[in-house]
Structures are given as C-alpha cells and as structure tokens.
Amino acid sequence: MTDRLKLVIFDVDGTLVEGESHIVDAMQQAFAAHDLSRPASADVRAVIGLSVETAVARLSPDLDPATCAAVGRSYRTAFRDIRLSMGAARMNPLFPGIREVLDELAADPWTLLAVATGKSRRGLDALIEGHGLTGLFISTQTADDHPSKPDPSMIAACLADAGAEARDAVMIGDTSYDMEMARAAGVRSIGVTWGAHAADRLAADALAHRVEDLPGAIGSLLGEPA
Structure with missing residues (x-):
C-alpha cells in the first residue's frame, strides 16, 4: 500500500x-x-x-x-x-455492486471519495440522502457552482477539498465529457461502459466493463497492484 x-x-x-x-x-x-x-x-x-x-x-x-x-x-x-x-x-437506483465498491474504497484510510456531477445541488443531496451515502464523499461538486463539463473546475475543487495531488486522483464516468474533464484537470480517467456513451467514445485511460472491475482499475492507474 x-x-x-x-x-x-x-x-x-x-x-x-x-x-x-x-x-x-x-x-x-x-x-x-x-x-x-x-x-x-x-x-x-x-x-x-x-x-x-x-x-x-x-x-x-x-x-x-x-x-x-x-x-x-x-x-x-x-x-x-x-x-x-x-x-x-427509487428514481435513481444504484447500479448493482456500486454500494459494495464505494464501501470497499472508503475502508482504505488513504483513499478519499468525491463527486463531480452535472446534477443540481438539490438533486445530488436528495440522492445521497436517499441512498444513505451521507458522509461518504469528502467533496461534492455540482453544476450549480461550476461551468459545465468538460471544464476542469469541478475536479480542481475536489482536489482542493481533499488536499490531493492531480497525479494521485482518478475520475470515473460514463461520458466523453467526464474523460475530457479529467484530461483538462491532469488526472487519470476510467470510463465505465454501462452508462450513456459507448466505449469507443470514451477515450479513457482505462475502461471498466463491470462494476467489480473498478477497484482493480483504480489500483492500476494509481500505482497499486490490481
């Protein structure tokens, strides 16, 4: 570790x-x-x-x-x-296995979690509360306070809140806008293929085709064994 x-x-x-x-x-x-x-x-x-x-x-x-x-x-x-x-x-159910992955990542004292989303603050807060995720994320950045993706502003705010370096951060998303935002902010990217954009649009540093692939992809990009 x-x-x-x-x-x-x-x-x-x-x-x-x-x-x-x-x-x-x-x-x-x-x-x-x-x-x-x-x-x-x-x-x-x-x-x-x-x-x-x-x-x-x-x-x-x-x-x-x-x-x-x-x-x-x-x-x-x-x-x-x-x-x-x-x-x-009920409106926005977690993908199967996501909660387990979030809990696994959060259990590592050297790993912090954050959110960068095009959702509104009101919508994100309702979702976090509805799924019992309160307190899991060190930083939650929304469209209410930043330019639209792929502007890197949201990632910059996440890095500042966490006190982390760009080299030690990874952005995980399902659209090309997430990947472009990551590149603009100088962080690594993982594209998930179960969302809005097809894999060939993502141009990510790594792809995850299954939720359970995420911890290994994160570890590989940030210098730890999968």
Missing part, C-alpha cells in the same frame, strides 16, 4: 446510478412546455453529463439564451416532480 493520499472522483448519472429514462422524459417535457419540438431520446442521451443549459443549447442550437434558460428551468421542475413522486432512491 502507498502512504500517499488517493482521490477517487465519481460522476453520478450513468456511473453510480441508473435513471437515463427520467432525464430523457424531463427534457422532452421541458421542450414541450415551450411549444418546441421534443428532442429525440438518443439525442438527449448524447448530452447527459453536461450542465442543463449547455445540454439544451446543444440539443437546439438556434435557441436564444433566454429561451435556453427557460427550458432549463422547466427541465429542473419536471425532474423535481418526477423525483418527488417516486423518491430519489
């Missing part, structure tokens, strides 16, 4: 929890609320991971900023209503 502090940063949607269908539903509701054509499900999945207004602009580049902001507000309202009707844990 190394005596250097390690930081493992997780994306949320498509990495820790399921729930793509609810993101698609809320986004389509938001566009319809403004009499705009509903984006195709595949197009919404392609922008999962971006901050809401950035995703809206990507889905409909001709919208003016004010309309983008209004659609973004409608998305948040629609998503909140789904969450309130279902409960955060």
Whole structure:
C-alpha cells in the first residue's frame, strides 16, 4: 500500500446510478412546455453529463439564451416532480455492486471519495440522502457552482477539498465529457461502459466493463497492484 493520499472522483448519472429514462422524459417535457419540438431520446442521451443549459443549447442550437434558460428551468421542475413522486432512491437506483465498491474504497484510510456531477445541488443531496451515502464523499461538486463539463473546475475543487495531488486522483464516468474533464484537470480517467456513451467514445485511460472491475482499475492507474 502507498502512504500517499488517493482521490477517487465519481460522476453520478450513468456511473453510480441508473435513471437515463427520467432525464430523457424531463427534457422532452421541458421542450414541450415551450411549444418546441421534443428532442429525440438518443439525442438527449448524447448530452447527459453536461450542465442543463449547455445540454439544451446543444440539443437546439438556434435557441436564444433566454429561451435556453427557460427550458432549463422547466427541465429542473419536471425532474423535481418526477423525483418527488417516486423518491430519489427509487428514481435513481444504484447500479448493482456500486454500494459494495464505494464501501470497499472508503475502508482504505488513504483513499478519499468525491463527486463531480452535472446534477443540481438539490438533486445530488436528495440522492445521497436517499441512498444513505451521507458522509461518504469528502467533496461534492455540482453544476450549480461550476461551468459545465468538460471544464476542469469541478475536479480542481475536489482536489482542493481533499488536499490531493492531480497525479494521485482518478475520475470515473460514463461520458466523453467526464474523460475530457479529467484530461483538462491532469488526472487519470476510467470510463465505465454501462452508462450513456459507448466505449469507443470514451477515450479513457482505462475502461471498466463491470462494476467489480473498478477497484482493480483504480489500483492500476494509481500505482497499486490490481
């Protein structure tokens, strides 16, 4: 074991929890609320991971900023209503095996966990509480306080909160935006293939095809035996 502090940063949607269908539903509701054509499900999945207004602009580049902001507000309202009707844990269940991996990593005193997500603070807090994950993450960074991925701001904040060096950190996510953010921040990356983007889009330092592959991939990238 190394005596250097390690930081493992997780994306949320498509990495820790399921729930793509609810993101698609809320986004389509938001566009319809403004009499705009509903984006195709595949197009919404392609922008999962971006901050809401950035995703809206990507889905409909001709919208003016004010309309983008209004659609973004409608998305948040629609998503909140789904969450309130279902409960955060039922709406976004953890992928099988994720809780066990988080507990295994957290049991190592030299490993700290963090989150960098395009979710809102309200949504992330509800999810963490709903799954009983309170206190597990040293840093939780959301789209409310940072530019959209792939800007490295969220990772920089995670590193500062943890007191960790970029060389000792890894970003785990399911989209190309997570991998680009990791490169911009100078940290390693692991792409998971059970989320929104196909493996050939990820361009990660390592891939994990199963949840149980994560500890070994983390150990390999951060200099420990798998």
